[in-house]
Amino acid sequence: MKRNKVLIIGGGIAGLSAALELSKLGLESIIVEKEKNIGGYASQFACKANIKCVKCGACIVHEKIQSVINRENISIYTKSSLKDIKKVEEKKYNVVIEKNMDCDSEKAEISFSINAVVMAAGFIPFNPKDKPYGYQKFKDVITNLDLERILKSENILKRLSDNTLPEKIAFIQCVGSRDSTLNHLWCSKVCCPSALRMANLIKAHQNVDITFFYIDIQSFGKDFLNLYPELKKNMKMIRSIPSDVIEDENGKLKITYFDNTNKKSIDEFFDIIVLSIGITPNKDLNNIVDAIGLQINDFGFLNKSIFVTGSITGPMNISETIGSAGITALGIYNYLKV
């Protein structure tokens, strides 16, 4: 069999898993990643285990990164992008990759030909700066993604504004998801598990009160039915999404919400507020999408096919992403075999 080459756009868990599976099937792949490091968002997540693993999957990403680096038939271009792609014939494309994008003096272009392209460029986390929650205005309003990164290096969470220990933390769920004003008519599905697991971890390490503002809690994992009642016990659960966040003169963050149980409006002050932002489509690839004939769905994500894998097709957690890479690997293997 002729040695076939597959170009993978995006070195997140989707792209890495696809490359590993293809490599096991004897195919060579080339990963193009725009950032300095491979691994995508999931490589920035903290372990949320407190003695017992809570199956967030973050460590698996780390393991995949290390195995990809050691594979012979996988090459990786970081800080690179696909500059041009031309179809020469069926199952043959000529591509131009721009390397070292961030540094003008080291910029370089390389060209080669490949036999298939896999789109694995992932998602864009919702940017909450236009929501009335004071993100990027009040230092102690952070996103779940910020919190993941903090917990990856610190075991104690402090206020970013003054480095003091928080007494009260609030999580606001569904920021940028399930939102008709944005026409985001989807649930991002990863933010309930992520927030609940992080809240639980923080509780285990420090003495804080945690309040959870939510619409619905999504089920996740094999042991959700056992886990959720436990998690709930440690937190104050309020089924209401606050309309805004205001910082008072002492640097406390005020949330006003309607307490359905007692039928009245309540002001409550917090030291840190975590916005559970969701998954939105990665749209800056539309020229490539057109060039290789992929379809975009109603939500702006890519339609599923063997040439598309991971969260670029819609909200997915790590384990589903790994699963989807298996579909791509087998699909491409059969596509190139005949």
Place this chain on the structure above:
Amino acid sequence: MKRRILIFGSGEQSVKVANKFVQNNFEATIISNELHKYSELNSIKFINKSEIISAKGFIGNFTISLKTENDIIDEKADIIIIAEEYLINNNLYNLVSSNFLYNLSDFKNKIDYFSHDFLNNKTIAFITGINEESWTYVLKDILESCLKLQSIAKLKTFVFTKNLKVGYEGIEKLYRLTKESGTFFFKFTDSTPKITNTNDSKVLIEFIDEIISQNFKLTPDITVVDYKVTSNPYLQKIAEVLKLNLDEYGFIQTDNVHRLPIFTNKKGILVAGNSRCVQSDEENNADIDNLISESISLFNGYSQDSKLKANVNYGRCAKCLTCYRSCPYGAIIFDEKIIIEKESCYGCGICSSSCPARAIELDTNDNSKFTYNLFNSKLHGDANITKDDIYVFCCERSACKAYKSAISLNLKIPSNIKIFEVPCTGSISTNEILYAFNNDALGVLILACHEQNCHSEIGNIYSKKRINYLQKYLEDIGINKERLIFKTIASNMAHEFIRIINGFKEELKIENIR
């Protein structure tokens, strides 16, 4: 010659698996403990009404003995797949069965057979996630049913739930559509509706509308209740014979991220769909592609083999069978003597550390890359051992990766530590730890994977027990027990790695240990 796949299953899933294997040039046989629903299909070979009684062999060479209706037969296989169906528990609300009550699993298939006249002006209530949290695939069935009913006749549809499970592609949008087309949704936070039977066997729903704080009673013409999916009891038998680990709900595949997506603890035995967990049809289909992809890979020259293999010194073996019982990968058999099946051995070293006669050692496949000199482990960094050293035994899958990541992040690695890479902390025997203290180690730190994250399932637990026991023993022989500790960590936590070591060093300083 075509590779042979044996598939355990009795429903649609197993047929899908088999067909896809056949398409990909494998020979597939389905083994069913009943008369398989689809056994008239002739692309696949079926062995019906047969129960697994014993198994031997390893990847590429399994032999399964089956008890069929009138015979005992042996079947050979290169790979074994478990693809049984789940069971449905319909009785979540303790209601008496009647014409007014349906289970969602039956109901959605019956809608097409209901006439317009039968449905017209009816009140239909769906109950989901009230007594127990539910799942998106259940809500999907409900939403689709509501929309369909609304399109057939003029009727009222209600959905009663606690958390609306919209965490799946398209469901949020479908929910909005269902709401707009006239279905009423009641969500409960502080209260739980009471669902009982009336004297005439109808269903009575007593609830509070939490938004307007008012009590309501509803006696629907039709009530449809959700279901709970449970594991197939036959999985227990399969697992027992094939030496597979079950999770606490009876599914094959423990709740361990290392087994994702389709792996079991035994090489060459894979599991798919509702034999491993409960999930959507789409995820079940993804499993099938992963099965095929993995099976092709396994015979494609690709090797995932481990560097280390257990080796028995028969001169020492007392046939106590400790190793046989402790191997988490089903790699040890007893046939007059202990035999290690190299093909199934992951080289975790648990057998070796558990053997009271010290009759098992781990050998490397290729001495070129690694030298496992001391303690079955690989020493990282400065090999010069001094009196103030702390010995850190790191599991190669978690702690050692965290250590390497700390180096690549340029974090400051504490001085006077010796990193010993071990295949699993379960491989560290009491002798080795005592040897470390004999060697004048200031402290010994065992860094394992978190509970339920150990690739060998029990390696970290064995290790923790061993350390607890040793701490007591150290005290008896006059060594401060604080000099030995056990901690857990994940591979992605470089900073935590440094924190744990510095914390231990600090403890040792405070204790003024020697």
